[in-house]
Amino acid sequence: MKLFCLCFLLTLSGHTIADSANAMQDPAALDLEDLVYLEQNWDEEERQFFYFTDQGSRFTPYDLFVYLEQADSSELFSSPVNLLRYGYLPASASQENPDALPVGFTSKDGYMGFTCAACHTQQVKYDGKFIRIDGGQAMADLPSFRFGYTKALEATLNDPDKLQRLAGRLYGRTMDDKNQNKLRKRIHRELEKQKDYNRRNHTDVAYGFSRLDAFGAILNKGLELAGGKDNFNPPNAPTSYPYLWDTPQHDYVEWNGSQANSNVGALARNVGEVIGVFGKVDTTPGKWLFFIDGGYNSSIQAKNLRNMEKTIARLTSPEWPAIFPAIDQQKASAGRKLYGKHCLSCHQDIDRTDPGRNIQVRMSSLGKVGTDPLMAKNALEYTGQSGIFEGKPRFYNVGEILGKTAPALYIVNNVMVGVLKNNVIQTLLARRDARAFGHGDEIHPPKYLDGKIMEEGTEVSEKALLAYKARPLNGIWTGAPYLHNGSVPNLYQLLLPAEKRDKTFYIGSWEYDPVDVGYVTDPAPGAFLFDTTLPGNSNTGHEYGSGYDGQPALSEQDIRNLIEYMKTL
8 A cells, every 4th residue: 555644734724813912922821930841751851852953944034033023013023922822832042942932933044943842832721820731732823823924024024114123133233225125125035935825825714723734735835846836725624733642652643544653654754744844845856976866955854853753752641730620530430431332442542651652543434433524535635736746756766657737645755755865864764763663664554444453465545544543542631622623622522412512612712621621712802713614624523422323322421420531541
């Protein structure tokens, strides 16, 4: 079976309007002295490595980003207060982060870029305390962030006073007309780049906080590299940022289980992430010693990606915090029996702290699980013009030959393998890493599909794997909103029949609800109204225990007992 390599990160869709009294800008979130960290088997050195190590992302010139003003004020766009409104978490200044930018923002080669920590670091608030969860689901709203940054560039270009203040910050002086024109041209180039990205990645359904269509962004980046002004598809299937613990230990990852961790799969997955998060790739094959094919040169830092994967392998899921109300052990014991009956066949138990844990995922086909199918379908069905890749193999030097048009993921496969070919030593070491994690060199289909064991050697087409992955639920209390597209606000509603779930709810509060297990969903300034009736936002499916399968539906007490047990995972 031919497999493809993609991973979750960045895109732009619609945007939420950042209110000047945005509830996300809670002053207490800026007080890093009182921040509570949970035990997750990391020390501070590992945390800083995860937060700020360059992976190859090159979003925008660093000096412009640091010194640019907000569109509607003279305050800096990069101020912690402003970036908090988009869900990006404040961090202290350090050697790795000299300008005290948020978690997951980096400086390298004169560019501001992102790391996976920007989208996979979580924060919740309870009883007046902020709790940080490394590897958790971020509250970030990247589309609104990009929209705000584009507006700031445009406002500066059109306001002489803003331009002079920017010049003063950049160069320590005011500028004459000649040098002002040079600065204007520089800002104009960046503005046009941002606006073109916005155009290519626009959709009519806004994402809001805590999710985005990463597959769509990565596919569009591949199509952009192929060439053609209008070579893109709407990234209209946003998904939640998945939590990262146990990722290296799974045999397959991604919401649709599309990426194997065997062989070079983990490195390829992370290369795909950087491609989606503004990595630079030169698609002209290089030459070593004038005749050896050197693949595609890029900004991607393959060694750092390998070390990041090993760092994440040491991360463990957080336990229910002591600051929350204590778990009712009697209810949890009753809930354990219900979990075994309704959940365990898909969401298997694991020892969250076992360094040798190796996890075989369970896949559920779209018809079986019944959740919104758009993300899984887009990943396989989107196509585009092959452009410069026409006539080349899908996997750079092997695989199907790309015609005039091709599946977008085939084009991305070519780019990713070309980047790996440019990183020969790290690619070889990635195979060794896979063996150390117990995955080996051979790539096989997922072992479990719809509750059945697939026999060794079974040939499974990609179309047959239109499916979503069910992972172990350790740390599930951190995962709201639930389902792959973030369409269910809390665990309580997830255990109800779909018809009884909220059709709309607000997301954009840090406040945690330990009873229903999720974020507080009350209206608040700047919060995003999630509408499950819009395309890609469906909250149907995953009705296990609701009576749809012929078994008696869970009672109210059953649901509460099951939730209490899941808090212990």
